[in-house]
Amino acid sequence: MHILDDLAFRGLVHQATDLEGLREQLNKGTVKLYAGFDPTAESLHIGHLLPVLTLRRFQQAGHVPFALVGGATGMIGDPTGRSEERPYNTHEMVEQWTNSIRGQLSRFLDFDHPERAARVFNNFDWFRSINVIEFLRDTGIRFTVNYMLAKETVQSRLPLGISFSEMSYMLLQAYDFRFLHERHGCSLQIGGSDQWGNITAGLELISRKDGGDAFGLTMPLIMKSDGTKFGKTAGGAIWLDPDKTSPFRFHQFWLQTDDADVIRFIKYFTFLSKEEIERLEQAVRTAPERREAQTMLAREVTLLVHGEEALSGAIQVS
CATH class of the missing domain: 3.40.50.620 (HUPs)
Structure with missing residues (x-):
């Protein structure tokens, strides 16, 4: 493409x-x-x-x-x-x-x-x-x-x-x-x-x-579906530096993404193929309770930013 x-x-x-x-x-x-x-x-x-x-x-x-x-x-x-x-x-x-x-x-x-x-x-x-x-x-x-x-x-x-x-x-x-x-x-x-x-x-x-x-x-500037600013939490900004935002907290941030935002964020922040994204979009529609898209988003972005070891550690603590 x-x-x-x-x-x-x-x-x-x-x-x-x-x-x-x-x-x-x-x-x-x-x-x-x-x-x-x-x-x-x-x-x-x-x-x-x-x-x-x-x-x-x-x-x-x-x-x-x-x-x-x-x-x-x-x-x-x-x-x-x-x-x-x-x-x-x-x-x-x-x-x-x-x-x-x-x-x-x-x-x-x-x-x-x-x-x-x-x-x-x-x-x-x-x-x-x-x-x-x-x-x-x-x-x-x-x-x-x-x-x-x-x-x-x-x-x-x-x-x-x-x-x-x-x-x-x-x-x-x-x-x-x-x-x-x-x-x-x-x-x-x-x-x-x-x-x-x-x-x-x-x-x-x-x-x-x-x-x-x-x-x-x-x-585009990123806003969440509820109108709030992306990247801001009650605990402050989500940093890429693991000393400022732990890989666990970083992983949790993405895992908590709303159904209304998750596919958009997958498109923005991952390198998944069009076919895989469309499959996840279908999963959100048919089985949102499984939160498969959120799990994939959190995995892909944490892996990209912090690496395999930090991702494994974040998943184990979750």
């Missing part, structure tokens, strides 16, 4: 700038793509799994994934979805978190593949050598204030106030995309649907400065 058809089957295409153009590009050969992860804690959490696993799907389909860790942008903070400004973190703290996240990503992406090895970039590596005048002349001049104000990210914060630093976040992310496009041939950025404004800002910068093909694709 074509990668775009697989993503569509799994409900992982929310917005795209030019799907037919992207399909044509993917059919021509290897495409380099990236997703960004700002280090706002020492571990990724399950909310990050969707873009990470989508990078993995593209790599398995023959393409080259880049993971961009925001060592620079993480010190400012993305205003998307925030009602107030994030607390600023120190450079030392962000650097420590960046290294930790880089290690976690190696569990999901193949960094040793002879032809399509994944790569991790840290945007602090290029932003630390750029001065303010250079950035304003080369990047800031490409965007009008009207363009920035029209973005939903900014619009939602205007009544409460948004700092110049946060408002400039989209320019920094746009520069990231343009940098990876120009220096490393990266032509696709993926992210959650809340990143659409930032992604299109990058496409705008590439179009105005370089031209050439570049694309954006977003995945």
